Amino acid sequence: MPELTPTGAVDVVERQVRRVRRRKNLYELQRTLYLAITAAAVAAALLLPLYYLADATITLLRRVANRERFWDAHRSHFYQRATDNGFSVREVVTCVFTLNLYLAGLAYASVAIASTAADAATLVLGALGVTAVLVRFSKVRTD
Numbered sequence: 001m002p003e004l005t006p007t008g009a010v011d012v013v014e015r016q017v018r019r020v021r022r023r024k025n026l027y028e029l030q031r032t033l034y035l036a037i038t039a040a041a042v043a044a045a046l047l048l049p050l051y052y053l054a055d056a057t058i059t060l061l062r063r064v065a066n067r068e069r070f071w072d073a074h075r076s077h078f079y080q081r082a083t084d085n086g087f088s089v090r091e092v093v094t095c096v097f098t099l100n101l102y103l104a105g106l107a108y109a110s111v112a113i114a115s116t117a118a119d120a121a122t123l124v125l126g127a128l129g130v131t132a133v134l135v136r137f138s139k140v141r142t143d
Contacts, residue, residue, distance in 0.1 A: 043119035044107035047126045051099055054130050055079065078137040086141030099133050102126075 046053075055078045063070040075084070082092045103126050110122040 041107075041111045041114070041119065043123050044110045047103045047107040047110065047122060048100075050103055050126050051096060051130050051133065054134065058134070078134050082137035085137065085139060087137070092137070095133055095136070099129055102129050 059074075059077050060070055063074065063076065068074070075081070079092050079096065082095075083089060087095075106122040106126050106129075110119050
């Protein structure tokens, strides 16, 4: 088992990326990145699920603020509102998938660079990317 340091985590991730590329299994890549990164870098561990954390947290807070019964079934997540706003399911899935690739790249960069400044920069860039997608999903599609 490699060291649980940023350098050791990068080595694990690089080997796994090469293996996964041969198999073309994105789920395994994401799982491996998450496991390797959580041992070495909190910023990277936050980046991978950032879209889902933001969507769920904002949706829950909005429902609580509106005094809705937050435990009841609903269609107020951003991806659900996007389909109500004129986006096709394919467009929503493609957008979230692309965002996840972007976030995975940022997570990899934060571990590879291994500095506090890189962690801060990648978290800011990740938050901006997630915000852009959430805002896009919130607006009625006009084209």
